[in-house]
Amino acid sequence: MAEFKKRLRRWFPTAQTLEQMQGFAWLGHYLRVHPRLWVLHRRGVALGVALGVGIGVFPLPLQMPAAMLVAVFLRANVAAAAAATWLTNPLTMAPIWGLSAFLGSFVVPRQVAIKSSEVTTQWTWSSPQTWPDAFWEQVTSWGPALLVGFPMAAAVMGLGAYAIVYW
16 A cells, blocks of 8 residues: 555645646645645545545536635645546536436426426437437426536535545
């Protein structure tokens, strides 16, 4: 395990390196004062990963800086929070949105949830040029369930990530 930590430390930039980067100068200065935000401890890394995954669930611009800022305030590992936001990408977006809609459908009234199942029958699978419009109809029909489901999915995935990394 010590060898793995040594390899990771070689990849991590130092506080001095971050101070020289244009967008991260504020963070490098803060890490020099509080180095525990950059050290590989089980609790700090687990909390950083949980924050990154939880913030990454939300379809927001600038997820990495938001996760890093929250990690600074909650004293989590900043690098782990930034890296964990990369788990949400175009390939994982559909399953995460599906989980969000599924979890949100437990809270949203039944009439709104039924509407989304009617839209799925309008897909024309033989003509791919209609897929973007059908996808947009599907997503807008999920609207209320997604809005409620994003925080729920963030909590579920964040807690799961924390447990897995801490273990």
